[in-house]
Amino acid sequence: MVFVAKTKTPNEWKIVAQTIQSLVEEASFEGTAEGITFRAMDPSHVALIDLTWPNAGFEKYDCDKQHKLTVRVEDFVKLLRRAGPKDSVTIQAGDDDMLTLKFQNGYKREFQIHLIESTYSPTPLPKLSFDSKMVLKESAFEEILNDVQTISDHITLEATKDKIIFTGKSDSGSASIPIEKGNDALESMEVGKESKATYSLQYLLNIVKAAGGATEKVVCEYSSKMPLKMEFALGETGGRINFYLAPRIEEK
């Protein structure tokens, strides 16, 4: 029984691990012949990450049967931080409950960490239909979130036919950032039905900062008072990180 996954650089793994770290302490990766998947919610069940990383996205990928690889995310991130930007990364597992990470650029460095016992229980995906969809420039989106955070700990997304307005309000004041169709920051927008919902900024910022590192755009989909779905491409690998965030409870 063998599991080997090699990437040319550590970038994708760093992004995946940091994204996961923003939600959970333990991560169970599922390795199958098709590739690697991961799905989990944060302990308060407000946010969900759903990762798909197909085998074609690796320099080398070999998996003879289903492998469940559970790690303490902190340990995993710590090791990945040691990888230089041009190191290739090989992740390996066998029968001995150990996970091997090999970094190579010139000479080889090899680390082993203990896999932990999985307390993972299968997470379903929320059943959703979306009225509004927009593709935002990742850097602009991150700026908008930072802007609104100066005022509030939550952000309201209001999509109409020709624009999307991001607003935040608190006792200290308000922030409003309208972006019209055709603006560079907004690559495309489809609004079937006008949508308005409010989400926690803390979750959004954590995820966008972590997952946005490997992509230039973010696909956002939502409906009024419904969860937000965001899709991030995982570099050029064909992999993607989907993120679901429950809306804030509406005030009366």
Added chain:
Amino acid sequence: MGVNLREIVKPRKTTLEQLSGRTVAVDAYNALYQFLSIIRGESGEPLMDREGKITSHLSGLFYRNVNLLSLGIRPVYVLDGKPPEMKTIEIQRRKAARQEAVVMYERALERGDIVEAKKYAQATSVLKDYMIDDTKRILTLLGIPYIDAPSEGEATAAHLCSMGLVSDVASQDYDSILFGAKRLIRNLTISGRRKLPYKNVFVTLEPEEVELHAVLEELGITREQLIDIGILLGTDFNPDGFAKIGPKTALKYIKTYGKLEKVAPIQDELKKIDYNAIREIFLHPKVSQSADIKWDHPDPKGIVDFLCSEKDFSEDRVKNSLQKLEKREESKSESLEKWFS
């Protein structure tokens, strides 16, 4: 009492903070009996209003739920209906134990032995109809939903959990997982510093979590087999269990033989109980099939009127707690669970 599966299922420690965002079906009678037995004065007397009506349950329901809500945990209370007929023996036993405790309590008071009196007082609690009315009233004022179960509260609570309408069940009894609850939380409504019954010792109780799926996977058994283990140890429907069988033996028997009918050493004793009927109670209990569970905003003025004007609670303390709740109201998100089913 419920089945004692502790040694087998090994609950995992957690914290109220980690449970933030969860929706929890609370076994109401279980919680109420705890409040009534724990929330008592110096010599073991329950809290009372000016008319001499007990208010211990209200104190527990109010302060506990405010704490849960302000941490982002959303409870729904499930109240017992008519108990299954097979529970008669257990109910009689509890009644007798209570009557004995009342006698011992009064004798201790006569002797002026406050320590002894308090010890027995905790076992004398009886749930009166007016307490149930109080319970529904304070829950409604807090914006917390409740459900009247047709039979055992914990069976309906477990059913809500397996249907995905709530994420957890809160009860002290492990029966909940036999009833099919995906996740059981113990000590939810009593976590914190608490005096041990019958002893003058304080302990800190932390919430614990038991995940049915993880338990079954770890033990390598099915839920049906876990129920058989419960029957060997003794449930509310065969309180005595089987002679000389503890958790380890019960687990070994069921793992070795598969099911009760095949456990050779117990066949004589097995004939004396209607084990199929007990299995049936756990596998197909009488439950509320659907439930409209909605949390509302609390009504601070209504709460102060009820607790302070009618029930003689300290207005300062009540208002203080309500403030804590308001702060929380401003910053919470829904749970994704809502969109799973």
